[in-house]
Amino acid sequence: MNASHSPASAVVFAYHSVGVRCIKTLLARGIQIKLVVSHQDNPAETIWFESVADLCREQGIPCITPDDPKAPELKAQVAEIAPDFIFSFYYRHMLPLDVLALAKRGAYNLHGSLLPKYRGRVPVNWAVLHGETETGATLHEMALKPDAGAIIAQTAVPILPDDTAYEVFGKLTVAAEQCLWSALPSLVAGDFKTLPNDLSAGSYFGGRKPEDGRINWQQTAQQVYNLHRAVAPPYPGAFTEQAGQRFVIGKARLFHGDAANLPTGLHVVDNVVLGVCGDGRALHIIELLMNDKVIAAQELAAHLSSAA
Template sequence: MRIVFAGTPEVAVPALQALLASRHTVIAVVTRPDAPAGRGRTLRPSPVAELAAEHGLEVLKPERVRDEDFLVRLRELAPDCCPVVAYGALLPQAALDIPPRGWVNLHFSVLPRWRGAAPVQHAVLAGDTATGATTFRIVRALDAGPVFATHTEPIGPTDTSGDLLGRLAVSGAQLLVETLDGIEEGRLEAIPQPEDGVTVAPKITVEDASIDWFDSAEKIDRLIRGCAPAPGAWTTFRGERFKINSALPSGADDLDPGSVEVTKRALRVGTADGSLVLGEVKAQGKKPMAAADWARGVSWTGDDRFGG
């Protein structure tokens, strides 16, 4: 099939690579406009745009997908199908109607669980033991289209959202290629999603990532892992924001919520029902470092605690 691929961030790159290596012909790529990046905040193309340019593909960067210039060009390209991975904008019906075999989205959950922008993060936050990837035909309703295929992936006790997304980007890329193969061969039919079991996964905000030390150690552990690498779980220390990038639950429950124990090798913080040994942390204005190394540079007082 002749396809136009739509995607933007790094997580979409494995899918484009897999499609370029497949029997399908990628005739163009749609991605979000160049965005400021780095300390200088200079405009840079998306990771998908960079890969497309390396392969000499036409790259479309519409400000709005409903812009007539973009729709005209997409009609001229006349793709059979448009696979999508993390493009970052809602598609109007005028765009959905162009490819005869539709727009096929790769979504990083087992639908209908976790429809929305942050499915992997919410799976970790909720304590799910497994997640996965789904290919489905895009309709106007959010992630509600009929499903072509699914892949499941276990969630380990130390998995972060970044860990999971990295694995799903690779396995999902293969699932997407297999889905397009099945569509082309006429052996794959999209099945409507069940009405039961729908959950929603909105974007995780910085406010959502705030740690409440009066929560359980398990819940805080899931928050830290679910918000890694972005937006990053955080608390406060001496009135300044303090990021916690990793931690491990400890069985000891001898500390009050937010209170600390500092040793030569570890920094432990109390929760509602146990404690956490902090791994990597990032103090305001500092680089990420091991919590024990950071703690050695602090002159501790009896009043010091996290979240106070």
């Protein structure tokens, strides 16, 4: 605590499960949260994560959802609070430098990768897509560029070979909480050390659209499997169009049998649905969706043969 022993104050920009867990962590560490800035839920988005707005209602914390974090009214509101800290936990907009400058003891963001790798948007999905075997959470100083400030703390988690992005996100939510919990005492005491965030050694990725889930069966089975894992439900899912229909993979595993004598794409062999890839290997598709409903192997076989 500071010399007067009054609790450190914060304005928090937060959304998603990471936002919820990190707000709870600040409260548990005795940080006085004066204001939370969040987002309105998008009705077009599947909301599978926890609600920051609900948590704020439970805890009696003022919560606002402005459309634009650059609005002068928001800057004036933060300036009036004059917080010790500004934190951003999975808030989806870049915060303007003149707002960050209002935090007397610094502005910090929690990012869902081991920086400097996977700066930018949806870092968990990109890490799974690229076949990474670990990722994690990074607490860092906020700067003009996204995810570019000095690193305060990092916590790593494994990505197992069959983990989907959704499963990794669950681990990441815990890693974010651990990372913040361990860093807060030194942040409050003002005796923390930083690590360089060497952008030249890292990578930056933009957002992903549902169309990016389209399967290219000419790729290797591992590449197609990584795509499936990266966008598996509750994300929109990896999809393919065949026999005049769009199919979305719900669940799959790498197939360890031989599929080299089959052309690429969807097949039913011995009542098993296979997605055959360009390297002659395949995915065993455990759950396939057509028109948002699970389609049985026999029904798929009938579709494929009628279109042949």
